Amino acid sequence: MSDIILETNHLTKKYHHNLALNDVSIKLEKNHIYGFIGENGAGKSTFMKIIAGLTFPTSGDLTLMGESSESGLARKRKSMGTMIEGPYLYGNYTLRQNVEIQRMLVGNPDKAATDRVIEMVELTDQAKKKAKKLSMGMKQRLGVAMALVGNPRFLILDEPINGLDPINIITLRNMLKxxxxxxxxxxxxxxxxxxxxxxxxxxxxxxxxxxxxETVTHEELEEKCSQYIQVKDNNIPETVTILEKYFPDMTYKVVADDTVKIYGKTDIKAELSSHLMEAGIVISELSNKELSLEEYFVSIMGGVTYA
Structure with missing residues (x-):
């Protein structure tokens, strides 16, 4: 069996003159946890709705759990759990009734699943409260419970952390893991x-x-957000030549006419400085830097990548 649970090919979605999705082609492997990241309005919810069958692409296609036909996609979507653009709740029904209705809608015959998922999101003591009386954070957790009640093979959650306090964020993270x-x-x-x-x-x-x-693994993201050496001088082409000659295992990126960033070991500054000065290069900066997650996110959203 294939290890690919979802593959999209050139998915595009237009709303009148607004291009919500533009030629999206990705593959998701089984048993991974994918973080789908973008600013508000980037197209995250539109993509999720297409996968869930809540809207259709203008062009492109997708394969879900090995199925790509309309009938096949409908069958496989029964093995999915989703919460997209917030949970859809019956306000005058209790928390437990909302989960029970969802269990029946997805066709799970296991009646015990209702209370089990409510306990998983730590809402057992709120089970008899009407949904409209719940706090935003509780509604989010209820939405997660409803997504889980069908024992899904593929779980899609749109901004599930919204409205959660730090303790509940940790609880949700541990539960999903x-x-x-x-x-x-x-x-x-x-x-x-x-x-x-x-x-x-x-x-x-x-x-x-x-x-x-950008698509990266956790390990690749860690590497991209690690420490690096920033060099500013008057002869970057010669600096690159020196890097390739004396430090062949290091990776680097020229980011400006006078600046290069060097990734890997950060204890080579003295040796690098010696080589640069021997070549007659005038150094204006040679320092250790560290790229934060936030800086990386901003750079990606601005279309600039750090190699």
């Missing part, structure tokens, strides 16, 4: 805040103005 590990459930979570997903996701997909601009 447990579901991923114990139930082999692939999880696709969106947010506009990279730092919120950093401790959860195994992979990250960045979307900007409807287009995918």
């Amino acid at each position: 447990k579901i991923n590990e114990e139930q082999e459930c692939t999880i696709f979570v969106s947010s506009h805040i990279l730092s919120e997903l950093y401790l959860l996701a195994t992979d990250f997909i960045f979307i900007h103005k409807g287009s995918i601009v």
